[in-house]
Amino acid sequence: MSHAFSAVKMIRLIGGAVVLDFINTCNGRRPNSSLDAPQDRLNSFQFFFEWALHASLITHAEYEAYKSSILDSVFPFQPCLKSVVDFRESLFRIFYALSQEQPVTPEVLQPLNDALERGNAWRVLTVKNGLPAWGWKHCSTVDELATMLVGRLAVQAESLLTGPDLQHLKCCSSLECDWLFLDSSKNKQRRWCQMSVCGSREKLNRLKHAGGAL
Ligand SMILES: [Zn+2]
Secondary structure, eight states: OOHHHHHHTTSOOOSSSHHHHHHTTEEOOSTTOSSSSOEESOOSHHHHHHHHHHTTSSOHHHHHHHHHHHHTOOOOOHHHHHHHHHHHHHHHHHHHHHHTTOOOOHHHHHHHHHHHHHHHTTEEEEEETTEEEEEEOOOSSHHHHHHHHHHHHHHHHHHHHTSGGGGGEEEOSOTTOOOEEEOOSTTSOOOSSOIIIIIHHHHHHHHHHHHHTO
């Protein structure tokens, strides 16, 4: 197991959808964030590739097929990383606005439309259990892989945006956290990305504040 993979496994997957977990690979972007600067976990394309397996964006078979061309390379694949990160930030703008019940404009959706169009070239009808199903073509270069994976995330984003689960989209209530998630709780009262992380910290802050005021 590589060092990067042990680090990537520490990243919590709490979004309830892979595309939300993808957006949650960064924090500190909400306009009223209490963090001084955004904290981005995607600092190399290699790390993104490891994350893709961790978050089940790719299968183990795909990981095995592509890993030597990515993980054995000292090349930083900077343009590929930039296209992935830029796309993630365009998704954050869409999903964060919707989580705050703010409208989105066609301009805000344009990068997603562009990614869908580029990614479409990599989609292929294939056969799964004897039935036609969407699959993805094999990529020969890392550039192609970046486009294909962005396309795959774009398809997931599009289906979440136009599907019934969108009504359950929320953003963590902590100003230290802008993670997005689908509230699948029974009473739909979930406030935190995770009670054990942001919920506990906020509770502790409130207790400290109350203690200091005595
Ligand atoms: Zn949180």
